Amino acid sequence: MSNSSTISFIGAGNMASAIIGGMLDNGYQAGNIWVSAPDDSHLQALRDRFGVSVTTDNRHCAQQADTVVLAVKPQVMAEVCRDIAPVVQNTRPLMVSIAAGLGSDTLDSWLGGGLPLVRVMPNTPSLVGKGAAGLFANAAVTAEQKTMVQSVFESIGSALWVDDEEQLHGVTALSGSGPAYFFLMLEALEAAATEAGIAPKTARELAIQTMAGAAEMAARSEHDPAQLKRNVMSPGGTTERAINTFEDGGMRDLVQKAYNAAFERSQEMSKELADKQ
Numbered sequence: 001m002s003n004s005s006t007i008s009f010i011g012a013g014n015m016a017s018a019i020i021g022g023m024l025d026n027g028y029q030a031g032n033i034w035v036s037a038p039d040d041s042h043l044q045a046l047r048d049r050f051g052v053s054v055t056t057d058n059r060h061c062a063q064q065a066d067t068v069v070l071a072v073k074p075q076v077m078a079e080v081c082r083d084i085a086p087v088v089q090n091t092r093p094l095m096v097s098i099a100a101g102l103g104s105d106t107l108d109s110w111l112g113g114g115l116p117l118v119r120v121m122p123n124t125p126s127l128v129g130k131g132a133a134g135l136f137a138n139a140a141v142t143a144e145q146k147t148m149v150q151s152v153f154e155s156i157g158s159a160l161w162v163d164d165e166e167q168l169h170g171v172t173a174l175s176g177s178g179p180a181y182f183f184l185m186l187e188a189l190e191a192a193a194t195e196a197g198i199a200p201k202t203a204r205e206l207a208i209q210t211m212a213g214a215a216e217m218a219a220r221s222e223h224d225p226a227q228l229k230r231n232v233m234s235p236g237g238t239t240e241r242a243i244n245t246f247e248d249g250g251m252r253d254l255v256q257k258a259y260n261a262a263f264e265r266s267q268e269m270s271k272e273l274a275d276k277q
């Protein structure tokens, strides 16, 4: 992305910090980054760690920027947007929201209308540069702005566009919530191995390394996950017995149900947040 454009973050939490870290690792200048939040301790932490400019005044922060990233919780978004609306209606930056569940039309109306806006659904592995983000651009966003936002999110992992905003519910249920599904699997495997007598520290390290190794293989291999799974299953062996146990217990059906539950909750949240304001 262009190093001369200025980007402001409203909100100084985990996700803002991950994105800023990725941008700086990729050559973006700290002097062109502003961050605002009401909480001084969050701001000082970001200033000390990254050398970015900080303020407790959201309007002042938004005023500085060609791009404004809205990185606050969905519940405070209406108040934040309405507060900065007079500023951004004047300066007309590209707006980027990372909030779960808030539709682009709702955000745009809170911001006074007619602004270019990108919605992003990132995930927490962004904190270690291994994020997976789905992106949607409204009709006012230019090709150049899309390239710029994509490069920001590629600095902390993968960034893939969807062309229908409704698909962001599906992205939320997959990669937004997804890290928690794999953490659950880690918890359960670790517990089972510990129960069988393996030291907890050893069980955790082996489970984590196995998950990371399987993910790396799936990413690099020419085979699909089903084939990779079959490659581990010696006929009559241990893996076959375990996989049959998963299948007989309804694992696929359970994953489908959990995915649908997250998808439906994302749709519900969208409606609740839009109706409430």
Ligand SMILES: NC(=O)C1=CN([C@@H]2O[C@H](COP(=O)(O)OP(=O)(O)OC[C@H]3O[C@@H](n4cnc5c(N)ncnc54)[C@H](O)[C@@H]3O)[C@@H](O)[C@H]2O)C=CC1
Pocket (backbone or CB within 6 Å): 010, 011, 012, 013, 014, 015, 016, 036, 037, 038, 039, 042, 058, 071, 072, 073, 074, 076, 080, 098, 099, 100, 121, 122, 123, 124, 176
């Ligand atoms: N944590 C996750 O897995 C994911 C989170 N998101 C979205 O990212 C957004 C941020 O989440 P986190 O960084 O995890 O939250 P966080 O709680 O770590 O950070 C929120 C930040 O907003 C600041 N803030 C609160 N009120 C404010 C106001 N009126 N004006 C300016 N700043 C204000 C807080 O001081 C804090 O710095 C949320 O909208 C969330 O939906 C999206 C995908 C995944």
Ligand SMILES: O=C(O)[C@@H]1CCC=N1
Pocket (backbone or CB within 6 Å): 100, 172, 176, 177
């Ligand atoms: O659980 C949630 O609602 C948010 C969205 C994706 C991850 N965390």
